[in-house]
Amino acid sequence: MLELALTHRSWAYEHGGAPHNERLEFLGDAILGQAVTVKLYADHPELPEGELAKRRAAVVSTTALAELARGLSLGDALRLGRGEELTGGRDKDSILADTVEAVIGAVFLSTDPATADRFVLDLVAPLFADPERFTVTLDPKTTLQQEAARRGLPHPPYSTEGTGPDHDRRYRSRVELDGIIGRGEGTSKKAAELAAARDAVTALRAGRRRARRGDA
Template sequence: MPFGVQVDPELLRLALTHRSWAYEHGGAPHNERLEFLGDSILGQAVTVKLYRDYPELSEGELAKRRAALVSTVALAEVARGLGIGASLRLGRGEERTGGRDKDSLLADAVEAIIGAVFLSTSPETADRFVLQLVAPLFADPERFTVTLDPKTTLQKEAARIGQPHPPYETVGSGPDHDRRYTSRVTLDGVTGTGTGTSKKVAELAAARDAVSQLRARRGE
């Protein structure tokens, strides 16, 4: 485990077990209960840190920042940084369809691991563990600008240069139970692309990519 935290091996194995694996192994336990617990611990730790670190912000602004930090996309970033995907126990179907890199599965595993840390250690240790996990997200200078609402940010970029709101080209692929979407959006010679398990997630990712490229081009 990262950050020197000692977790009960059985709980850690459970945290990494997706329900698809459990279904194929006679209804074995899986990580959804730990995920439920970890989600609550994550939300509390992040909420308290935001409250203490940003005394000047309104309730609405604090809520937006919390949403950016605990979103599926953000937690999947954390999971990829720790290489969690390689350790997931997945069923054959999820394995075939790229489950080890799916945002939703990775984010769920992060929350389940937080739950496992809480049960293996103490509330104080779990709180420190959460804050260490999300520290890179807090440190990202674009986390609370582009990430909060990248589509609105891109619209503002378009207005700034006198262009209409850029349209999104979004297509889906795969079976209904495992639909994946890819979106593209172009503005001022830059094309952003994004993928996700819904049109909304794919379009947000595409907008975020386009805004990042535009800002990089301007040297921001």
């Protein structure tokens, strides 16, 4: 089951249409969303529905799940086709995030719902523990615009390009503010630009923290 969760469709295509992880990904996405939703509902009785939805989106986003995948070195274990291998598929946010969801689906099918729920909550615990997760991540484009205004600079422009066929379009975006460059990718232009803005805001805040410590 784990091997199936780590098998990308590009590998399956090159091996005679072998099974791949997209069905597990579909299942894992639902299990992840439920576990995170229940935790947020229980932990924050004071928050309205809209705020809960924003926080859930921050935890289950492609960027957040890709962070978790890198922490687990899932990219090293992926079974990828030659094309994805040559274009850096082992470190693509979209592939890594999908793999995390597939692993969650595999855990659910291999154990039981309660075990899968505990697995998900242990997995995403670092995301909930990040103090900036629910500030930077909720609306990073607005945060970046506010940062530009604070520095007396115009709104930062985004450069976004799409690649791949219509049924599997991937977008990469780049944004720059005051010498800081943010990059992101996603399955839509909006998702890629949000990821790029989040990357830039995170870098800007990290720079301020270093400056306060005297490291920069």
